[in-house]
Amino acid sequence: IYHLSFRFCSGDKEDGDGAGAEEEKKRQKRGGKGMMKTKKKEDGPKQVYVSRAPRGKKKSVTVVTGLSSFDIDLKVAAKFFGTKFACGSSVTGDDEIVIQGDVKDDLFDIIPEKWPDIDEDFIEDLGDQKR
Numbered sequence: 448i449y450h451l452s453f454r455f456c457s458g459d460k461e462d463g464d465g466a467g468a469e470e471e472k473k474r475q476k477r478g479g480k481g482m483m484k485t486k487k488k489e490d491g492p493k494q495v496y497v498s499r500a501p502r503g504k505k506k507s508v509t510v511v512t513g514l515s516s517f518d519i520d521l522k523v524a525a526k527f528f529g530t531k532f533a534c535g536s537s538v539t540g541d542d543e544i545v546i547q548g549d550v551k552d553d554l555f556d557i558i559p560e561k562w563p564d565i566d567e568d569f570i571e572d573l574g575d576q577k578r
Contacts, residue, residue, distance in 0.1 A: 493513070493516040494569055494570075495512070495514055495516075495517070495558065495571070496510075496511070496512045496513050496570075496573050497509065497510070497511055497555070497570060497572055497573065498510045498512075498551070498574060498576040499549055499551050499574070499575050499576065500576050500577065501575070501577075502547075506547075507548070507549045508545050508546060508547055508548070509551050509554065510544070510545055510546075510576065511524075511528075511543070511546065511554065512542050512543045512544075513542065514542070514544065515541070515542045516542075517562065517564060517565055519562060521544060524544060525537055525538050525546075527561060528544065528550075531557060532548060532550045532553070534546060534547045534548045534550070535547040551572065554570070555567060555570055555572075558570060
């Protein structure tokens with residue numbers, strides 16, 4: 448009983464002018480840095496861009512951008528690509544997914560199959576890019 452009341456009293460510090468409550472709002476709870484919410488961009492036509500970037504001498508990565516304009520969760524899409532192609536896939540930047548390996552040709556079939564609202568006409572190949 449004494450232990451519980453001690454914890455309750457120790458967590459109930461107040462600075463007189465209400466600064467303790469203000470600090471409680473600002474303080475982060477758990478889980479590292481919070482994800483920043485991206486603003487919805489409605490600037491004309493929706494497009495998905497697929498490009499290939501070199502990584503080292505013989506290896507390359509595939510970069511997919513523009514999926515968030517179709518209201519697709521990028522973390523879910525990166526996880527899907529990673530399991531589908533048995534490779535590493537991660538979200539980098541606000542609207543970019545990097546897939547390890549050259550899987551650019553397969554994406555033209557897999558993206559419309561997984562997300563039917565994205566037609567093959569909305570997917571554009573940018574070729575080889577420099578990252």
